[in-house]
Amino acid sequence: MIEVRNLHKAFGTVKAVDGVGFTARDGEITGLLGPNGAGKTTTLRMLYTLMQPDDGQVLVDGIDAAADPLAVRRALGVLPDARGLYKRLTARENIEYFARLHGIDEATLRKRHDALVDALEMRDILDRRTEGFSQGQRVKTAIARALIHDPRNVILDEPTNGLDVMATRGLRRFMQQLKAEGRCVLFSSHIMQEVAALCDRIVVIAHGRVVADETPDALRAQTGETNLEDAFVKIIGTDEGLAA
Amino acid sequence: MNAVASKARRAGAMLTVFLKEVRENLRDRRTVLSAFITGPLLGPVLFVMLINMQVSMQLDKIDKPLHVPVIGAQYAPHLLDALREGGIVSDAAVADPGQAVRKQDADVVLRIAADYGAAWRKGEPVQVEMFYDSSRQDTSSAVERVQKLVEAYARQQGAMRLVARGMSPGTAWPVLVAKRDQATPQSRAVLLFAMLPYFFVIALFIGGMPLAIDLTAGERERQSLEPLFANPVARWKILAGKLAAICAFSCASLAITLFAFAVVGQFIPAEKLGMELDLGWHFAGTVLLLMLPLVLLLASLQSLVAAFAKSYREAQTYVSLLMMVPAIPSALLAFLPIKAQSWMYAVPLLGQNLGIMQQLRGDGIAADQLMLCLAGTLAAALVAMGVTAQIYRSERLAISG
Numbered sequence: 001m002i003e004v005r006n007l008h009k010a011f012g013t014v015k016a017v018d019g020v021g022f023t024a025r026d027g028e029i030t031g032l033l034g035p036n037g038a039g040k041t042t043t044l045r046m047l048y049t050l051m052q053p054d055d056g057q058v059l060v061d062g063i064d065a066a067a068d069p070l071a072v073r074r075a076l077g078v079l080p081d082a083r084g085l086y087k088r089l090t091a092r093e094n095i096e097y098f099a100r101l102h103g104i105d106e107a108t109l110r111k112r113h114d115a116l117v118d119a120l121e122m123r124d125i126l127d128r129r130t131e132g133f134s135q136g137q138r139v140k141t142a143i144a145r146a147l148i149h150d151p152r153n154v155i156l157d158e159p160t161n162g163l164d165v166m167a168t169r170g171l172r173r174f175m176q177q178l179k180a181e182g183r184c185v186l187f188s189s190h191i192m193q194e195v196a197a198l199c200d201r202i203v204v205i206a207h208g209r210v211v212a213d214e215t216p217d218a219l220r221a222q223t224g225e226t227n228l229e230d231a232f233v234k235i236i237g238t239d240e241g242l243a244a
Numbered sequence: 245m246n247a248v249a250s251k252a253r254r255a256g257a258m259l260t261v262f263l264k265e266v267r268e269n270l271r272d273r274r275t276v277l278s279a280f281i282t283g284p285l286l287g288p289v290l291f292v293m294l295i296n297m298q299v300s301m302q303l304d305k306i307d308k309p310l311h312v313p314v315i316g317a318q319y320a321p322h323l324l325d326a327l328r329e330g331g332i333v334s335d336a337a338v339a340d341p342g343q344a345v346r347k348q349d350a351d352v353v354l355r356i357a358a359d360y361g362a363a364w365r366k367g368e369p370v371q372v373e374m375f376y377d378s379s380r381q382d383t384s385s386a387v388e389r390v391q392k393l394v395e396a397y398a399r400q401q402g403a404m405r406l407v408a409r410g411m412s413p414g415t416a417w418p419v420l421v422a423k424r425d426q427a428t429p430q431s432r433a434v435l436l437f438a439m440l441p442y443f444f445v446i447a448l449f450i451g452g453m454p455l456a457i458d459l460t461a462g463e464r465e466r467q468s469l470e471p472l473f474a475n476p477v478a479r480w481k482i483l484a485g486k487l488a489a490i491c492a493f494s495c496a497s498l499a500i501t502l503f504a505f506a507v508v509g510q511f512i513p514a515e516k517l518g519m520e521l522d523l524g525w526h527f528a529g530t531v532l533l534l535m536l537p538l539v540l541l542l543a544s545l546q547s548l549v550a551a552f553a554k555s556y557r558e559a560q561t562y563v564s565l566l567m568m569v570p571a572i573p574s575a576l577l578a579f580l581p582i583k584a585q586s587w588m589y590a591v592p593l594l595g596q597n598l599g600i601m602q603q604l605r606g607d608g609i610a611a612d613q614l615m616l617c618l619a620g621t622l623a624a625a626l627v628a629m630g631v632t633a634q635i636y637r638s639e640r641l642a643i644s645g
Contacts, residue, residue: 045470050643070478073474078474079471080470080471080474081470082469082471083467083471084466084468084470085466085468086468088268088272089264089267089268089271097260100260101261101472101476102476103256103257145471146471
């Protein structure tokens, strides 16, 4: 479970995140929706302790990120906005590198590795160097690398960015599986249909603030719009930066 | 039990980073080429070429007959005989001796006045004009050779005239200079080999450079730092692993250079120049020891400089500029007559330079100088590492976008 309380982060005079708070529960998929530049990535970066919040608190499985960032990172699996594979290493070596950084033993590594490779359908690319991978293959490798230590909480920053339809569908299935395994899945997106199709709970962020935190149905009811797209536009107040 | 496991994991993380960096960079052909071939071998190859050029130039000057145009040769047949014995071949006269020298047609031209014979017979001093250009350094040995021969002839003839008048030749030369050159064959080599320490530093530099750039600026450009930092490993451990990889590559590069110098050292005809050069195992070992803290210092500095760059190319520019710095002590020592003070050994680069030169001179480096050199550079390396670690902790570093 990930709990975020009143997060603030400013870059100079720009308030990127201005009082964000929400809870992502286990066994649920929580979507962080907002237009480009709303503060989604900055919020997530504070969750996985890459950045320090100016104010506010992050709790992962009850551990305070400010007090014990290493324990928080151990409890998280993170696919950052920057995928950053090592192109001179194969997909397998990329995954094993992160496994060793987590300090997991070889037997667990094998088991977990096989499960992930099957779930992500990436066995055919395992022993190729990642240089020249397609966007979809890159995301699969990055996700496998991020989840190799079997984390209870999964953070995915715009996971479907740049993927084709088939790859997107595969990734959605994978996220459903993570949810079925009882994990807490938090992902960000600016694509409404994706959020609507996947999420148990939607947190809408605009201008660094949470403007809605509801189930998809509640959102529709709250705004009086039957169409989610219209509901979002109404909440955010503008359709700028949202993709259908 | 838990503490032991976590301790093993901590060491493991550093080792994991180190092994991954080494493996990844060994797969990059450009890195391997520059770290293990072009970088370390550039110095020895350049060195051998320079030395051989020097040797053949010196040998040419000594053995070969020197052609000198002589104007008015017919007036002084005895002088010309003496010159011929000294290996000087008199060429046909030139019309304008000044121009011949300026246009580099001749290194040196002699002019003998028409009244040479008459004056000589009367026992009056005669003049032999020597045209040369002192700004042409390559001709200086030819000029010196001609001048010495003429002067020797003059002294010899003078002595004979004194003897003919019943006087001791010693009366004309009340003071004689007796030269006592204190240079040893090793110390003569030093002048020529002043750039040797710089070659070693260059090897260190080039060996580590691709990694230093790749590990900070390159990783940022590839956007791989952010996922890396999401792992439950403290950043200083990641940095330590990366620095270790840089050090490993620069040490390998230095070792190859030392080995190459030890091999080519056998083929350098240093004795022909009256020099003695020992680049063997003892020398290599001392250099390696002197350089060890410098490896750490350079690795930290390179990473630090590269961390400020936004892209690989930018980092390459910065680090190349940094490479100029080690040339300073080499240049200073080569051109300025600095007497080594003991504090100088504590200055990074300067200390190594002095130590290596001393080793070359055959004096050996004293234990306290060695300690001072190691301690001074190590202290600087620790400071540089501390600063780099601080930069590495900054939020800005990881964020690529």
